[in-house]
Amino acid sequence: MKVVFLAPSYPPEMQQYTRGLAEVGAEVYGVGDTPVGSLPASLKRHLANYLQVPRLMDEDDVVSRVAAWLNGRPVDKVLSNWEVMVLTAAKLRERLGVPGMSYDTVKGFRDKQLMKDRVRAAGIRTPKSMRVRTVADARSAAEKIGYPLVLKPISGAGSADTYRVDDAKELERVLAKMEHVTEASCEEFITGEEFTFDTICVGGKPVYMNVAQYLPPPLIARSEQWVSPVIITVRDLEQPKIQKGIALGKQVLSALKMGDGFTHMEWFFTPKGEAVFGEIGCRPGGAHLVDQMNYTGDVDLFREWARAVCHGRFEAPLTRKYNAAIIFKRAHGRGRITGVKGLQSFMRAHGEHVVEEKLLPVGAQRRNWKQTLLSDGHILLRHPDWQTTYDMAFEAARNITMYAE
Ligand SMILES: Nc1ncnc2c1ncn2[C@@H]1O[C@H](COP(=O)(O)OP(=O)(O)O)[C@@H](O)[C@H]1O
């Protein structure tokens, strides 16, 4: 089995998928913009071949360079697990005549308005939304949709330039901040809890499923620096409210004609008990979500994903043993980390449940919390009981404080 895998070295977890592919017997043809000499040895040993391209984000250039490189040698799969490369992979499949999701199908996972149109057309509960390009468009959409509403870029990520708007006055303030956004979505604001629905699919059917809760919703976590964002995988997927989200998620997968591979969906659960679609990608969630899923069931989804896409099988146990919580910390102050308070006493009390403590060390440069959910590091812990997991996670969120200057 010959597999072309786009971007095998960056983001860092792509190295794990490359390993997974090699472990299930694939010959991996990596394509990336990192010079071959800079690839880590731990990655190189899993690559059968590697092509360095000068502009990884230039779809057409990558497609023609890879086609020339392969020079008629047949390959079985063209894959990518990075959001910005999934369309390039689809284009390359079409160019090489390799089976897999078409360019048009993958677009349904990339263009948020097209995505919602397709999901809505299948009769699935989706926020009312309109594509807007001008201030006048936005004002008229706001009148039709009503308040509160959300304004966000059509091709957004990580809640960038995303705002909740409560009235017409606020709309004007937000529009002024959004001048640089050329195309936005004006949406009905959905009040409720926010969850993920993650799968590995074979032929559009999940062979693995996960749900995690965002605490608080990403829009709030991204707007308030003092928040320590918490994400917890839900061990018990049988709860009725979670089942509603799973049912919604499966409908979305068929509406968008999912094929093989990872999906990462977001959905809301409203106080009235309704599950509402948020958005979906045909790639894994970022920010260590796959690590959290691995800790939930003591599995290796990097390898099982590879097995599913290469051989149509999933061989890890599906038993969920834990709720796995990740707590992202943001230091007070700017510059370099100067200290961490409360970590030792937290570890004395709960250390046996902590599986990763990766807070930035003293002396490290702070990360930009607006640009990366990873913030200034994280703690990952797990416990079979939801409430215990939740309480420990929020104790870490409240009582561990990082400082920088
Ligand atoms: N219609 C909506 N109702 C309520 N909250 C929303 C809505 N759309 C987006 N949000 C909030 O904004 C966040 C980011 O929006 P999303 O559509 O997921 O874009 P992205 O994650 O690509 O930036 C969501 O996680 C959610 O918290």
Ligand SMILES: [Mg+2]
């Ligand atoms: Mg999102």
